[in-house]
Amino acid sequence: MSTNIDIFPLIGKRVFVSGHRGMVGGAVVSQLENENCEVLTASRAEMDLRNQSEVNDWVNRERPDAIVIAAAKVGGILANDTYPADFLYDNLMIEANLIHVAHVAGVQRLMFLGSSCIYPKFAEQPIKEESLLTAPLEPTNEWYAIAKIAGIKLCDAYRRQYGRSYISAMPTNLYGPGDNFHPEGSHVIPGLIRRFHEAKEARAPHTTLWGTGTPRREFLYVDDLAEALVMLLKQYDEPGPINVGSGEDMTILELAQTIASVTGFEGEIRIDESKPDGTPRKLMDGSRIRALGWSPKTDIRSGLERAYRWFLDNHAPAEFRSV
Numbered sequence: 001m002s003t004n005i006d007i008f009p010l011i012g013k014r015v016f017v018s019g020h021r022g023m024v025g026g027a028v029v030s031q032l033e034n035e036n037c038e039v040l041t042a043s044r045a046e047m048d049l050r051n052q053s054e055v056n057d058w059v060n061r062e063r064p065d066a067i068v069i070a071a072a073k074v075g076g077i078l079a080n081d082t083y084p085a086d087f088l089y090d091n092l093m094i095e096a097n098l099i100h101v102a103h104v105a106g107v108q109r110l111m112f113l114g115s116s117c118i119y120p121k122f123a124e125q126p127i128k129e130e131s132l133l134t135a136p137l138e139p140t141n142e143w144y145a146i147a148k149i150a151g152i153k154l155c156d157a158y159r160r161q162y163g164r165s166y167i168s169a170m171p172t173n174l175y176g177p178g179d180n181f182h183p184e185g186s187h188v189i190p191g192l193i194r195r196f197h198e199a200k201e202a203r204a205p206h207t208t209l210w211g212t213g214t215p216r217r218e219f220l221y222v223d224d225l226a227e228a229l230v231m232l233l234k235q236y237d238e239p240g241p242i243n244v245g246s247g248e249d250m251t252i253l254e255l256a257q258t259i260a261s262v263t264g265f266e267g268e269i270r271i272d273e274s275k276p277d278g279t280p281r282k283l284m285d286g287s288r289i290r291a292l293g294w295s296p297k298t299d300i301r302s303g304l305e306r307a308y309r310w311f312l313d314n315h316a317p318a319e320f321r322s323v
């Protein structure tokens, strides 16, 4: 996949993946199975990442060689807007604890994950890494974005002050097996899969799409992301964010039509313009990661089919994670 040399070979290393029960963490754990390294995980009951002494004890006991921060408080527009304190506090604490404790314990390699929402609302498209902090953020998710920007800056600060190889990757909107299909806390793809599936089951004549349907979004299948992240963990060592996206965007209406086709919903898709749209367009510039030899393998239709299959296999409303 990449022609570059491993500056941090993973063979024989102890790699701690935080948030392994989540969509991204789970995919990273699977991807690391190809690397002959030892993967370490910890449940939330074992270590609440917001608690510094628990993080300190665990890291000093387990002594990982590398840490991937795939744990975070994650959600869509509604969840961000409803729980601003949780989104800001939880994410600040998780990243500050892990990054600081990693440094104090002498962990030389760490990868932090942010998201494309760290970039300004009206950033020039496609969004380059350099546009960070050049203009105001999208207000609906600024709590989350500000915490994530602080995480990038923490990595850069420990690099600058202590020479730590701490890097930050910015995935675009993700989807796939393991996604959160909760009706209120989910992102656009799992939310629509669930809604269209339920509308099909109920033989509903129509279902409603929030917003105008015109915003353009980029989506990446989570296994493609995991492949990119493991490559970056081995090969990339620069400050600041590096974008990880598919390089292609589509309108929310086009996405909804594709999901309708994948789920077999044949009714009408209505638009509810009273609901917020968010940023008008969000496509990240992927030149930097493409130059390292990575590109995604999964087209949107096949990725959605796999996500829908996972949803059907795991469809048990009582078990949906809470927001």
Ligand SMILES: NC(=O)c1ccc[n+]([C@@H]2O[C@H](COP(=O)([O-])OP(=O)(O)OC[C@H]3O[C@@H](n4cnc5c(N)ncnc54)[C@H](OP(=O)(O)O)[C@@H]3O)[C@@H](O)[C@H]2O)c1
Pocket: 018, 019, 020, 021, 022, 023, 024, 025, 043, 044, 047, 048, 049, 050, 069, 070, 071, 072, 073, 074, 090, 094, 113, 114, 115, 116, 170, 171, 172, 173, 174, 175, 178, 179, 180, 187
């Ligand atoms: N999903 C996306 O579209 C997307 C897009 C761009 C970037 N990202 C980034 O990718 C990362 C992972 O996202 P995801 O979609 O995989 O999220 P997710 O499915 O919600 O998983 C998050 C994980 O973090 C864990 N966690 C949260 N708070 C914790 C705490 N206080 N202590 C211990 N563990 C805690 C959760 O544990 P429990 O299982 O116990 O709840 C869960 O395993 C995040 O940094 C996110 O910003 C995601």
